[in-house]
Amino acid sequence: MTIVTEETTVDVVRKATRDLARSFDLEYWRQKDKKAEYPREFVKAFADGGWLGLIIPEEYGGLGLGMTEAAVMLYEISASGAANSGASAIHFSIFPPAPIINFGSEEMKKQWLPKIASGEILMCFGVTEPTAGVDTSRIRTMAKKVDGGWVVNGQKVWISNAQNADKILLLARTSPRDDANPLDGMTIFFTDLNRDHVTIREIEKCGRSALDSNELFIDDLPVRDDEVVGEVGKGFQYLIDGLNPERIVVAMEQIGIGRAAMDIAVQYAKDRVVFDRPIGKNQAVAHPLADSWIRLEAAERMAMHAATLFDTQQRCGKEAAAAKFLGAEAGFEACNRAMSTLGGYAYSKEYHVERLWRECRLQLNAPFSQEMVLNFVSHNVLKMPRSY
Structure with missing residues (x-):
């Protein structure tokens, strides 16, 4: 007897985005990395397919899907070998628009969400600052109230996509920091990234070269009240x-990168012959790769569990944090073991492993360091004294 199962939305998203992502081969990404060139063709292909609007409600031009589908899509992009350069380029249509979707005015949603969903405009997210680090309460960018709007001055750092963005979702202080309530008094603006008032300087870095990271120097940037x-x-x-949501999709992205590196390493271990035998016959090669497979599987299950909780409007803070921790650790370790498997050839860009290794390392530090995950869990889950 044949059992017929109905294809789920997740299955449809997985297959469609996998096929689309893999239509851009590893050589495409090697060249984008080498030239530090924005993947316009890749972003356009996902825009044309409607995928940039995956979580944007249908009434505003999106697909109206959930975090589970978003996580699967970003996993498939990373696992194709696009790694963070591809995933982050699409990620900016998934995570940053969330405040607009959830808290923006109806006029703002109608005007801008369809353009984000179609790829007509690109945006960046301006939160982090050089003097604040992970303590967002200490940002110094200030918005001063004036007639009809605000004037913003300050500095941001590690702002991705600013070289190409039309708009910025900008966090600024609108009142001084109060030690009693340090997280109050900050406001989000969605405004033009006006180059007459914002100087953008690209940061040279070791990974994710196809997507720019920048310092922003903001000088009397005008912002309207309706922004x-x-x-x-x-x-x-x-x-x-x-x-x-950010922690969930970051976890899935790193798991995808780890799997891409594993695919290369496993095939190499089967094909590479040393001392008249495939190196995959050696347990010193096979066992680390097997261990990474197990860890990637476990991390994926935690991430998808967190996504399901989020989509069903259940609390998922500890699960999302744990998913990010496990995904970043398992993904990088898989890339590290792939480097060891290929030996000297790991340093050849022809095999792509070194690029995956460079791109995956970032998420051990950002956007939520492994140490801060442990701080969060020890204090909020285990109810131990606050250590930070």
């Missing part, structure tokens, strides 16, 4: 609302 997202002073609360 405030939600209520003045509640920006950090709106930001927190999107952190769990």
Whole structure:
């Protein structure tokens, strides 16, 4: 008897985005990395397929799908060998628009969400600052109230996609920091990335070269009142609302990179003959790869569990944090073991492993370091004294 199962939305998303992502081969990404060139063709292909609007509600031109589908899509992009250069380019249509979707005015949603979904405009996310680090309460970018709007001055760092972005979702202080309530008094603005008032300097870096990272110097940037997202002073609360989705998709991206590296390493271990035998016959080669397979599987299950909790409107903070921790660790370790498997050839760009290794290392530090995950879990889950 043949059992017929109905294809789920997740299955459809997985197959379609896998096929689309893999239509851009490893050589495409090697050249983008080498030239530090934005993957316009790749982004356009996903825009043309409607995938940039995956989580944007249908009434605003999107697909209206959930975090589970988003996680699967970004996994497939990374696993294709696009790694963070491809995943991050699409990621900017999944995570940053969330405050607009959840807290923006109806006019803002109608005007901008369809353009984000279609790829007509590109955006960046301006939160981190050089003097604040992970303590967002200490950002110094200030928005001063004037007639009809605001004037913003300050500095941002590690702002991805600013070289190509039309708009910026910008976090700024609208009142001084209060030690009693340090996370109050910040506001999110969605405004033009006006080059007359914002100097953008690209940061040279070791990985994810196809997607730019930048310093922003903001000098008297004018912002209208209708460009405030939600209520003045509640920006950090709106930001927190999107952190769990970010951790989930980052976890899946790193798992995908780890799997891409594993595919290369396993095939190499089968084909490479030393001392008249495939090196894959040696347990010193096979066992680390087997261990990484297990860890990647476990990390994926935690990430998908967190995505399911989020989509069913259940609390998922500890699961999302754990998924990010496991995904970053398992993904990088898989890349590291792939480097060891290929030996000297791992340093050849022809095999692509060194690029995956470079790109995967970032997520051990950002956007939520492994140490901060452990701080969060020890304090909020285990109820131990706060250590940070």
